[in-house]
Amino acid sequence: xxxPRVLISDALSPAAVQIFKDRGIExxxxxxxxxxxxxxxxxxxxxxxxxxxxxxxxxxxxxxxATRLKVVGRAGIGVDNVDIPAATAKGVIVMNTPFGxxxxxxxxxxxxxxxxxxxxxxxxxxxQAGKWEKNRFMGVELxxxxxxxxxxxxxxxxxxxxxxxxxxxxxxxxPFLSPERALDIxxxxxxxxxxxxxxxxxxxxxxxxxxxxxxxxxxxxxKTKKGVxxxxxxxxxxxxxxxxxAALDSGQVAGAAFDVFSAEPATENVLFGHPNVxxxxxxxxxxxxxxxxxxxxxxxxxxxxxxRGAISNAVNFPSITAEEAPKLKPFIELAExxxxxxGQLTDTDIKTVRITYDGAVAGLKIKAxxxxxxxxxxxxxxxxxxxxxxxxxxxxxxxxVEETTREIAGDYESLVTLTVxxxxxxxSISGTVFADGRPRIVDIKGIKVDAEFAPxxxxxxxxxRPGFVGRxxxxxxxxxxxxxxxxxxRDRQGGDAIALVEVDGKVxxxxxxxxxxxxxxxxxxxxxF
Numbered sequence: 001x002x003x004p005r006v007l008i009s010d011a012l013s014p015a016a017v018q019i020f021k022d023r024g025i026e027x028x029x030x031x032x033x034x035x036x037x038x039x040x041x042x043x044x045x046x047x048x049x050x051x052x053x054x055x056x057x058x059x060x061x062x063x064x065x066a067t068r069l070k071v072v073g074r075a076g077i078g079v080d081n082v083d084i085p086a087a088t089a090k091g092v093i094v095m096n097t098p099f100g101x102x103x104x105x106x107x108x109x110x111x112x113x114x115x116x117x118x119x120x121x122x123x124x125x126x127x128q129a130g131k132w133e134k135n136r137f138m139g140v141e142l143x144x145x146x147x148x149x150x151x152x153x154x155x156x157x158x159x160x161x162x163x164x165x166x167x168x169x170x171x172x173x174x175p176f177l178s179p180e181r182a183l184d185i186x187x188x189x190x191x192x193x194x195x196x197x198x199x200x201x202x203x204x205x206x207x208x209x210x211x212x213x214x215x216x217x218x219x220x221x222x223k224t225k226k227g228v229x230x231x232x233x234x235x236x237x238x239x240x241x242x243x244x245x246a247a248l249d250s251g252q253v254a255g256a257a258f259d260v261f262s263a264e265p266a267t268e269n270v271l272f273g274h275p276n277v278x279x280x281x282x283x284x285x286x287x288x289x290x291x292x293x294x295x296x297x298x299x300x301x302x303x304x305x306x307x308r309g310a311i312s313n314a315v316n317f318p319s320i321t322a323e324e325a326p327k328l329k330p331f332i333e334l335a336e337x338x339x340x341x342x343g344q345l346t347d348t349d350i351k352t353v354r355i356t357y358d359g360a361v362a363g364l365k366i367k368a369x370x371x372x373x374x375x376x377x378x379x380x381x382x383x384x385x386x387x388x389x390x391x392x393x394x395x396x397x398x399x400x401v402e403e404t405t406r407e408i409a410g411d412y413e414s415l416v417t418l419t420v421x422x423x424x425x426x427x428s429i430s431g432t433v434f435a436d437g438r439p440r441i442v443d444i445k446g447i448k449v450d451a452e453f454a455p456x457x458x459x460x461x462x463x464x465r466p467g468f469v470g471r472x473x474x475x476x477x478x479x480x481x482x483x484x485x486x487x488x489x490r491d492r493q494g495g496d497a498i499a500l501v502e503v504d505g506k507v508x509x510x511x512x513x514x515x516x517x518x519x520x521x522x523x524x525x526x527x528x529f
């Protein structure tokens with residue numbers, strides 16, 4: 001059998017090259033090739049694997065010529081330079097290394113905290129300018145201060161651990177952080193408003209999603225402890241930068257240290273030039289060790305896949321064999337969309353996820369289905385989660401995942417039921433795949449419905465009262481929202497009812513407010529699949 005061939009088209013550690021060679025893989029190291037799209041497209045057909053960093057753009061044109069390519073490995077977390085849908089359609093696995101930069105990024109946040117507390121950059125500039133302004137730079141101690149961590153996943157928990165070592169009091173806001181996990185890492189789990197009111201220093205370590213965008217808005221900044229200091233080494237867009245500048249001017253915020261910005265490269269920003277702001281050019285992952293770590297990890301992962309078929313940190317497909325793929329594919333789609341449905345409706349801490357497989361589906365590789373369901377569930381809050389990393393991320397946050405299989409499915413040949421348990425509620429949704437291969441929703445909270453998943457949907461729960469459907473449909477019509485499909489269900493006459501509507505386009509916020517004002521409506525939520 002011919003040895004697999006891997007092309008490295010970006011600058012990667014020589015140690016990664018050696019790993020491929022040691023594993024018996026033929027490797028072609030051309031670190032400048034990524035900048036030459038035409039040359040890359042010309043030769044990519046000769047390789048089974050492509051190892052890249054950020055310079056190489058894996059476009060549909062590149063993939064079209066990649067006749068034997070099986071895997072793209074990105075040394076780092078971001079895969080925005082890879083066309084994921086095109087790679088998936090081509091059957092190419094795309095891997096990244098999501099945890100290789102964790103310690104480095106956490107250490108940068110700690111360094112920024114020290115620099116901010118003791119005004120080190122300004123003091124350095126002053127001293128080197130020939131001044132001796134000893135009385136000008138009056139800092140604050142970190143010992144006994146309260147650090148508020150927004151997002152306590154992999155990086156956030158490392159920051160928390162370092163802060164505990166500095167004798168700080170650490171409080172954390174993270175909907176996916178269980179009380180048990182919080183206890184293990186030595187932090188107090190709190191709600192966001194509590195964190196804002198108590199923290200002397202706030203550090204952000206959460207992905208940028210629709211739920212976390214501007215998590216520190218003008219309104220949130222107004223709730224902070226006067227004189228708070230804010231650190232962002234996570235993602236630009238988590239903080240309203242204009243509102244922060246105003247809060248710095250007013251003294252509500254004493255200082256800020258930012259490594260990331262809403263627009264990058266950041267050649268200008270409203271925070272630049274402020275005397276109480278420290279800025280660095282997205283250096284979170286910029287250490288020798290981190291660059292080495294991600295290179296070694298991607299080489300190991302790609303080697304394992306090419307030689308043994310093992311998949312680690314894939315962003316576009318679960319670990320399944322070629323024989324299983326045709327049967328699993330529609331059920332993977334069903335499981336992920338059931339999870340996404342529940343995730344978009346769940347705003348509080350998830351304690352347990354129960355997934356029940358009834359009928360023929362129980363005989364398939366349910367681990368892949370469970371991974372897909374958990375990925376769908378977590379993705380609304382944790383954008384970078386994928387079907388491979390989802391189980392470990394759930395475990396990291398103390399979420400219990402339970403699987404049950406039963407041979408008989410009742411009314412359906414196969415039935416998948418996902419139940420989410422939080423401290424406040426329990427919600428179940430069931431779905432199946434019919435002969436046409438399309439996933440369908442058949443039950444929500446014990447109420448029978450029949451609806452296909454659609455790109456844009458509106459989910460409404462209400463009391464079963466006459467006149468609701470007419471008023472609801474009229475509001476959509478008046479707003480110019482076209483109804484593609486309309487599914488209704490209720491548990492009993494006059495009881496709880498559900499409307500699940502497929503609509504054309506995004507549902508405006510003002511329309512949601514109007515729907516919510518219908519007397520019988522309990523909840524109105526837009527869903528995107």
